[in-house]
Amino acid sequence: MIDLHSHILSALDDGASDVATSVEMARIAVADGITHMACTPHIFPGKYENSATTIMPALHSLQAMLDAQSIPLTLYCGADVHIAPDLVERLKSGEVPTLNRTRYFLLEPPHEILPPRLEDFASRLLEAGFVPVITHPERLSWAGRHFDVIQRLSDLGCPLQLTADSLTGAFGSAARQLCERILKEGRASFFASDAHGVSWRKPGLSGAYAMIAEQFGQEEADRMFRRRPAAILSNAEPAAVLPSSRETVGAAAGQGFTRRLIDRIFRNG
Structure with missing residues (x-):
């Protein structure tokens, strides 16, 4: 499985507190069946002043440690980005990965x-x-009262990323109910762990994968936990990332769909 939302890099935000925790998180992820993980520390102006210059060295350092210890987890760059007026400019410059x-x-x-x-x-x-990609909309405290906003973001072509622990109930009944509503309406693109540590909020997707496979079938589970995340990593057209009911929305943002990274992920993972 592929996890596109984690706070595994140490000492950058409220995730892993040290390198030992990062390595243990990687071990937990691999044991759960995760083969590829995006490192996505918060970029929150005034609180977590991260950028590519802080994230990339930490990622390369952790990957080298995992490789040295034969922990088969492939890391990718990213960030959990908060709203800022200059976000477009920072994305264009590469400052925000x-x-x-x-x-x-x-x-x-x-x-x-x-x-x-x-x-x-x-x-x-x-x-x-x-x-x-709108992260964990089911956990936003206002989402239940303003679900029409979530629907409109989905209709615009913004993929919705649900948290695996929301479906299994770890974030409470309200998050689970919203998660189930998003799934029922066919708006969920994929699941991620949003892992922050080694106890509560530890890396894990297999429980939610099993639930999706049981409720929606093995093929849909593979789409949500492997194929759509892989399509994102390969910069595929939005049609390959959005749920089938919305696969034509947002195509103007796209380039051609490349299979090379997806094929390599599935061949090696």
Whole structure:
């Protein structure tokens, strides 16, 4: 499986506190069946001032440690990006890293308050050629009251990333109910762990994978935990990332679909 949302890099945000924790998180991920993981520390102006210059060296260092210890986890760059007025410019400059340097990046809206004109902000990002993946919409405290905003973001062509632990119930009944509603409406693109440590919020996708396979079939589980994340890493057209009911939305943001990285992931993973 492929996990595109993790806080495995140490001492950059509220995730892994040290390198030993990072390595143990990697071991847990591999034991759970995860073969590829995006390192996505927060970029939150005024709180977590990360950028490519802090993320990339930490990623390369951790990958070297995993390789030296024969831990078979392949890492990719990324960030869990918060809303900022200059985000388009920072994405264009490469200061804010996208997922494996593709058009896709994780966008985390504020948890407690619905920001004004969120759909307009997402539209500007799409028009600039970047595809914001909305992270864990089911865990946003305002999402239940303003579910129409989540629907409109989905209709614009923003992939929705659900948290595996939301489906299994670890984030409570409200998050699980919203997760199930997004799934029922056919709006979920893929699941990720959003792992932060080695106890609660540890890396893990297999429990949610089993539930999706049981409820929606093995093929859909493979799409949500392998094929769509792989398509993102290969910079595929949005049609390969969005759920089938929305596969034509957002195509203007795209380039041609390349199979090379996907084939390599599946061959090696």
